[in-house]
Amino acid sequence: MSDSRQIIAGDVPALMRGCAVLGTGGGGEVYTGSLIALDALERYGPVTLTSLAELPGEGLLLPLGMIGAPTVGVEKLPAGDEGSRLRDHLERHTGRRAVAVMSSEIGGSNGLLPIAWAAELGLPLVDADSMGRAFPEVQMAAQYVAGLPLDLIALTDACGSVVLLTPSTPEWGERVSRAVCVSFGGTAAMADYVMTVEAARGAVIEGSVTWARAIGRAVMEADEPVDGLLKAVDGVRLIDGRIVDVERRTTGGFARGSVLVEGLGGDDGRLVRLELQNENLVALEDGEVRASVPDLITVVDTATADAIATELVAYGQRVTVIAFPGDPIWRSDRGLAIAGPRAFGYDFDYRPLERIHARA
């Protein structure tokens, strides 16, 4: 087993699986991200995993990830120099030295690409992220729940353009970042909630990388991968079945749509519909909510428990849909106001997963 304080190539298979599960369909498909991370680890060597407590407080933290519709990201790959370009511009702009990279969201390839950027920049990777999962919008971050101002976002494309954005509100941060990302061709590399290590302490979700790796290992080590996964994440099996319909469009910088899963075996005759905006947002059955944001809803391959990204779900896939609770901050009043069902335009109140399924 590898040193838990380092990320080496041998960690990538577990991380890839864990990040995909935490992506709830979003954050970008993990296969390409895993190849990019492996390539960087081979070229630059292992990445040190650190905590905010160990870093100098006045240093600059780089919370990095890709923004855009994953349906675009699956075809339009990063150029590779995005991380160093964001670092250079942010160091010059803030007059501070970058001391660590962090995943802005641990879900999907956004949990893997920061490994590559950290390796390339020779910086440690903080064992934390801004979401504890993947969310589609820029302002849906733990720092916003913690009440920190969103006063610096940086975006860059594969050609070299750089935008530094100071939005009037976090919601304007999303709106303008999305427009920039669309103008860049549909995806962009982004540093979101750029701040000092000191400001980030207590305001991000710590342990995310270790958590993703643990989920991946549990899946890989289990005889029955889906059972191993459910046990690891304390999850609920929403349905076993196959995908019988996918409606998906790329619009306004997002992938939006719905996926219909028809039950098989013990679930024969059931139909569960997932609604998605990059990530799976809501699971519905017979007009009832079976799970919703901010709880995590993930579609996995029934045989391998590999999570399937929203841009890769397809008719006929044999899947199991699971749901599990995320970081407790999202269940707070403020967390729900920022990333609960109503934040996505749904006209219902959030009910915790356990309560829905205790009743059932």
Added chain:
Amino acid sequence: MSDSRQIIAGDVPALMRGCAVLGTGGGGEVYTGSLIALDALERYGPVTLTSLAELPGEGLLLPLGMIGAPTVGVEKLPAGDEGSRLRDHLERHTGRRAVAVMSSEIGGSNGLLPIAWAAELGLPLVDADSMGRAFPEVQMAAQYVAGLPLDLIALTDACGSVVLLTPSTPEWGERVSRAVCVSFGGTAAMADYVMTVEAARGAVIEGSVTWARAIGRAVMEADEPVDGLLKAVDGVRLIDGRIVDVERRTTGGFARGSVLVEGLGGDDGRLVRLELQNENLVALEDGEVRASVPDLITVVDTATADAIATELVAYGQRVTVIAFPGDPIWRSDRGLAIAGPRAFGYDFDYRPLERIHARA
């Protein structure tokens, strides 16, 4: 007569007329801009007109203006603090002190608003601009003709968001700025080609403010305003008539469309069509080009010679369409590549106005 080295309230009527003529329909209607300039001159006192030669070379030059569809700008006014916000962010970002404001384009209200910003910031206004007229796109600037890099654009909205953009090419500068401006609601205040005074020397069009004021005065002092205008700008009268059709839409951050002018009096039976993208780009008659960018085409009121902005032209207006040559840099090969007919997607080569009308 006022001191030519100062701009006072008494200069505004002439400047308003001259800027409107140089706007070739674009740069924003001048009435609101003139009220904003008058208000600022009253509150903060006269603005000193200066040249780049008189300013410290290492100081920061702020080339300011509004970007967006003038059809939006006519309803959505600036909040008033855009100039100081851009100055503050740019000083902090570059580590340089702003020493002067310049119009990014002398045409339309973009020739007037910088007076207000200079007054408010207590900075001199450089007697120069980046275009010698108005052009619809960010990269269509004298600095680009001069081969200077476009490495810093700043945009802000009325709510306080700020974007600093370093584009990979000047054309990407236009593309991303336009997307930001649309996300801001259709207009934005912009500092374009932000650079030191030293870098700007020899790379901008000097004398623009004086030129606009001189045009306005010529119109105001002439017995026959249109004749006075034509004499002042060495222009050609394309047609006397009235507007019989306007097709105008706001799309992608621009006002686009066409205007049809039917001849009256000596021009009876003639029809001239203007095509526009914020500015008037081309005048056509019987399928022949009668004038085109980068030469200036302006629709003026036949009685007063007041230029009519593209967002305000309307059916039935009694107008004279004039055309006149702009700054010689636009007729260079590089100038034509950046802002000639082909740069706007037209499949014909530029022919100088004098040559078209010598033949006629």
